[in-house]
Amino acid sequence: MAGERGRRPGNPQTRELILSKAVASFVSRGYPGTTIRGVAREAAVDPALVMHFFGSKDGLFDAAIKKSMPVALLVEAFEGDEEHLAERLVTRYLHLWEDPSHGPTFAAVLHAAAASPAAADLLKDLMRRELLTPLAGRLSRDHPEIRGLFAASQMMGVAMMRYVLKVDPLASMPVHLVARTVTPGIQRYLTGALSLEEITGTASAR
Incomplete structure (x- = not known):
């Protein structure tokens, strides 16, 4: 026994x-x-x-x-007005990456998703269920799911270049400068004017 x-x-x-x-x-x-x-x-x-x-x-x-993923801390950033949603979300996201108790886990998850289709599927399911769906529920503009997906893709790209691949000068920039630079683009995805009709029409036709 x-x-x-x-x-x-x-x-x-x-x-x-x-x-x-x-x-x-x-x-x-x-x-x-x-x-x-x-x-x-x-x-x-x-x-x-x-x-x-x-x-x-x-x-x-x-x-x-x-x-290990502090999903609840990211979801907390959804609370508040839409006008400053990207600022709250990007700041929280980057600070979690900077945190030595969370950053290595984030990096390990991204590495795993890149190395294994099964791990990638698990990560996609978690993101859609725990992050993208709640985020879409906070957005008042058209096509909130697609807006959230575009925002998430840019944020993950920044994290990959800065924290995983460590590409300079992005990797060595002060975190507040990265947040200030990235935030306007994220805010546009979330609440700005986007031409999404063609995208959704193409997806529906497949």
Whole structure:
């Protein structure tokens, strides 16, 4: 039995321990380098217990994203007037990337999404469900879902160039300067005049 080998039993505290070890592994080893056996070894549990709680490596990654990504802090930035929505959102987003307790996790998630289609699908589902849909609900202009998607794509692009690829001079710019430069474009996506009819018409025709 697992308990007789000195392994931890399957209780909620054990599940949280496994999850914390999984987050650390995804951050330090990436998606390809993280394994069920490796996480089980770090948590001193049987691999079967990891499978019991999370079902698969993808299930473990999904749970790790939900645990480690500060989605609620980003959603808080949605509150307030639309006129300053981009300013609040970009400032919060960049500050989270700058935070040593969150930035490495963000980078690991992006690396994982680039390395694995399964991880990319999990990230897309999380973003759509937890971020893009609530953001669209805050917008009063036409095609709010597409507006949110364009805004998110630019923000992720900035993060990729600054924090993951570390391309200078963007990587070494003061964060307030990056926020000030990026914000007007994000605000335009969210509330400005955009010609989206052709885009939506093309998508509907497919």
